[in-house]
Every structure is written in C-alpha cells, then in structure tokens.
Amino acid sequence: MILSGEEILERIKKDKLIEEFIDLEVQLQPSSFDLTLREVYSLKNFGKIDFSNQERKLPELEKIEFKQGWIKLKQGCYIITFNEIVNMPSDLMAFVRSRSSLIRMGATIVSSLWDPGYRGRSNSLLVVFNKNGIKIKKNARVAQFVFFKLSKPTKHLYSGIYKNENISKFA
Numbered sequence: 001m002i003l004s005g006e007e008i009l010e011r012i013k014k015d016k017l018i019e020e021f022i023d024l025e026v027q028l029q030p031s032s033f034d035l036t037l038r039e040v041y042s043l044k045n046f047g048k049i050d051f052s053n054q055e056r057k058l059p060e061l062e063k064i065e066f067k068q069g070w071i072k073l074k075q076g077c078y079i080i081t082f083n084e085i086v087n088m089p090s091d092l093m094a095f096v097r098s099r100s101s102l103i104r105m106g107a108t109i110v111s112s113l114w115d116p117g118y119r120g121r122s123n124s125l126l127v128v129f130n131k132n133g134i135k136i137k138k139n140a141r142v143a144q145f146v147f148f149k150l151s152k153p154t155k156h157l158y159s160g161i162y163k164n165e166n167i168s169k170f171a
Contacts (some may be wrong), residue, residue, distance in 0.1 A: 003092070003147040005030045011089075017147075019085040020121075022139055032144035035096065037136060039081040040064045040071055040126070053161075066138045073107075074133045078126045080109070083139065085167055088118040090153040096124060096143045106130025109143050116150065117157025121166035 003011070005028050011017040012024070021027050027034040041061035048057040061079055064071055088094065094114040102108065111124040124143065128134055136142070 001149040002031055003149060005032075008033050008147060011092075011147075015089055016087050017089070017092075018145075019087065021084050027141065029144065032097075032146045033084075034099065034141040035082040035084055035122075035143040035145050036139045037080060037142050038083040038121070038138075040073070040136075041079040041081075043077065043079065069138050070135055071138075072133055072135050073126070073128050075128050075131050078128070079123050080126045080142070081123050081166055082121060082143070084145075085121050086114060086118065086145070088114050088116050088158070090116045090155070090157060091150050092116060092147050093150060094145055094147045096122075096145055099142055099144055102134075102142055105134045106132075107134050111143075115158035116154050117159065118163060119167075120162060120164055122162075123165070 008017065009024075009028055018033055021033075022036055027036070041063055044060040044062050047059040048055055050056060064073075064078070086094070093116060096109060096111040096114075098107070098109040107126060107128045107130060109124050109126055111122075114122070126142075
C-alpha cells in the first residue's frame with residue numbers, strides 16, 4: 001500500500017518521518033513528498049564493490065559549488081544530497097522517483113530503496129543524458145519520495161554504514 005499525502009503528513013507530525021524540509025505545503029504531494037537539492041558532487045575516481053563489503057571502496061567526491069544559486073551540469077553522472085532528513089519506521093520502506101520536469105530536461109535520478117530503520121540525509125545518483133547539459137538551482141524540487149507500508153512491521157531494521165549519513169550524530 002502506498003501512503004497518501006494525508007498519511008505522509010500524519011507521519012511527519014507524529015513520527016518525524018521527514019525533517020528539515022523547506023515548505024511542507026509545497027513539498028507534500030497527493031501520493032509522495034518532494035525532496036529538494038542540497039549539494040551536487042562529481043565522482044573523482046572509480047569505486048569497488050564485493051559480496052561482503054569488506055573490499056568496498058566508494059569513489060572520492062568533489063563538491064560542485066553553486067554560482068548565484070545555480071549549477072550547470074554537463075552530460076554525465078553526479079552524486080546529489082537532499083536537504084531533507086528521513087526517519088524510516090519499522091513499518092515503511094520507500095523509493096525515490098525523478099520529478100517529471102527533470103525527466104523532460106533529459107535527466108533522471110537513480111536511487112536504491114530506503115529500508116525500515118534508515119535515518120539520514122540521503123544521496124542519490126543524478127544522471128544528465130541531455131548532450132547540452134542542464135541548469136539546476138539550489139533547493140530545487142528534484143525527486144518524489146514514495147512510501148510503501150509493509151504487510152507488518154519488521155524486526156530487522158537497517159543498520160548499515162549509511163545510517164545517519166550526512167547528519168550530525170547529535171541531531
């Protein structure tokens with residue numbers, strides 16, 4: 001079952017499902033919540049992944065600075081960070097989908113799912129397919145966060161290395 005906008009709002013108020021949003025009235029949608037752009041990074045080198053994660057190596061990132069609130073991105077892939085902090089309870093999981101305006105510009109957001117127990121200010125992959133690039137403004141609404149209710153709460157909550165990513169340990 002996908003949560004409606006009203007159910008998302010209820011969970012925001014009751015459980016702090018989403019924190020540090022810019023404008024609740026604008027970002028809350030009929031069946032999703034718009035996530036906004038905080039930071040953009042280019043990938044400086046390669047990464048590695050294995051089965052156990054013992055040999056995992058994430059690529060180094062280089063922050064791209066906004067100029068007068070805007071960034072022009074060439075064709076390629078970038079790591080983005082959202083403004084919002086998400087607190088996933090034991091009975092929900094979520095996916096992120098690109099906003100349609102971003103797709104119409106020739107770009108998309110690729111992301112994994114958000115597991116129950118995850119907390120953080122998430123990163124996703126922004127892929128610019130448009131050979132002319134795109135311009136994107138800081139705090140732009142770029143993604144739709146869609147929440148799914150599990151058939152029952154899980155006891156196995158996410159506890160990986162990305163828990164509490166991009167937030168202070170004391171937040």
